[in-house]
Amino acid sequence: MSKTPKNAHKPRGRTRVAVIATGLGASVLLGAGSAVAAHTDGQGDVFASGTATQLADSARAQAHEQHQEALAKKKAEQRAKDRKADRGSRAADREGGVKKNANAWTKPVSGKYELSAGFGNSGGRWAHKHSGQDFAVPTGTPVKAVHGGTVVKAGPNGAGDGSSYGNAIVIKHENGTYSQYAHLSKLNVKSGQKVETGQKIGLSGSTGNSSGPHLHFEIRSTPDYGSGKEPIEVMRSHGVKV
Secondary structure, eight states, rough: OOOOOOTSSSSSHHHHHHHHHHHHHHHHHTTOOOOOOSSSHHHHHHHHHHHHHHHHHHHHHHHHHHHHHHHHHHHHHHHHHHHHHHHHHHHHHHHHHHHHHHHHOOOSSSSSOEESSSSSSOSSOSSSSSSSSEEEEETTTTTEOOSSSSEEEESSSSTTTTTOEEEEEEEEEEESSSEEEEEEEEEEEOTTTTEOOOOOOEOBOOOSSSSSSBHHHEESOOOOOOOEHHHHHHHTTTTTTO
């Protein structure tokens, strides 16, 4: 009489479940997609493979979700920085506006300069006494409106005041005075245009009757030649140190 081998009648399903459980445990330990392929039959292989795929898909979905959360956090931080910078910019603009209103006049040139021929000087260079103040600056130096107003003259030949001025601009201000800028190499405004304090209106040069690059600057009581005032004194009366 033959003996029945041990475990001969044990259900194969239990063995399969144990092996699958072992595979799942290995998958978790080894990472998504690293399923163990030790199974008792083909059905177990298919089940374990499907489970490993699900684990891999789940891991990818989780990684994607974490990536999206990180991006959203980064965008939120950037928006917060942008809002802070924008608030700072608006505050600076408000502060600048207060300072601008407190000192609504400014120098006619940017950067370094030297005062050369002054108002009332006489000599062979002028048919009459010098009608303004010269600022010795290199050609191309930005020239600014000393105060807000309306351009009433702009063009060559002194904008109508004579060829000795070269390219020139005259601006009318609300207090009834006029400022004139001459010998320019370039004009950035035209007659009738509104300008603000400190706005660039042209570039310095040496056009017209000029011995070298500079800005000829006048303060006038009318838009025309012959009504000039001592410009340095006028500028100082408006709080501008020249």
